Amino acid sequence: MSSTRKQQAGSHAHMGHGQPVLDQLRAIQKSIDELKASILVSQTSKAVTLGGGSTGGAAQAASTFLSPLMSRYDLGAEAERHGYKTGVELGVQTGAFAEYALKTWPSCQKYYLVDIWKTQENYVDGANVPQEQQEQYLADAKRRMQPFAAKAVFLRNFTSAAAPLIPDPVDFVYVDARHDYCGVVEDLGLYWPKVRSGGMMAGHDFIDAAEMTKINEKEHWEVCQDGTKHPGAVRGAVVEFFQRLGLAVHVTYRDGPWNSWIVIKP
Known part of the structure; x- marks a missing residue:
């Protein structure tokens, strides 16, 4: 007035x-x-x-609600709350995240662990260690998955080659393979269609190349596998991909510089 x-x-x-x-x-x-x-x-x-339709009312609304998550280590419990049964992790390294996720997600029936465990060219990343260390990472991951042997499926391959080997649909995908823009865009394009309606896609390290270089000047996430450069890295790829789809990207609020991003599929 x-x-x-x-x-x-x-x-x-x-x-x-x-x-x-x-x-x-x-x-x-x-x-x-x-x-x-x-x-x-x-x-x-x-x-x-x-939530996938008009039936179910409040129950379906609750199943699509995403609680504010403090860190990626809350994702297993969130998957359990949503009633998810199948998961895929791209970029496993030593299996530390997979182990924690499965400990807090008891109803998971199948969990695919996708990683090449191989030193790569044009990948200026701390995870790109010598081959001897890669083999040790794989051994560590297998050891961590021993308590979950009935549900853990190892796929030692590039994420692009592993995609058709995983039955559709899946409930949850966690993207943490290559951190360059080109690699992340490829993983999103291949695995988002595999996520069912009401399912979740998430990923690690929601930062761009410049932010990463400030943290560690030896890492250059702007370099793609083909040698081209793009400053967006993980953050740029995720924002552009889901902006085109008109979907909100949620971000964990207490993960240090390594925040995870999360999207619920309509």
């Missing part, structure tokens, strides 16, 4: 017309309450639609 209208309302009240003013205020409040109610209905309807 403008200052002029405020002055007019005040003078009318002082002139003995208080009841009409009160009636107007009640009418305005009623309109506001009706608007709030319509917004709530709209939001609830939208949440149910994201």
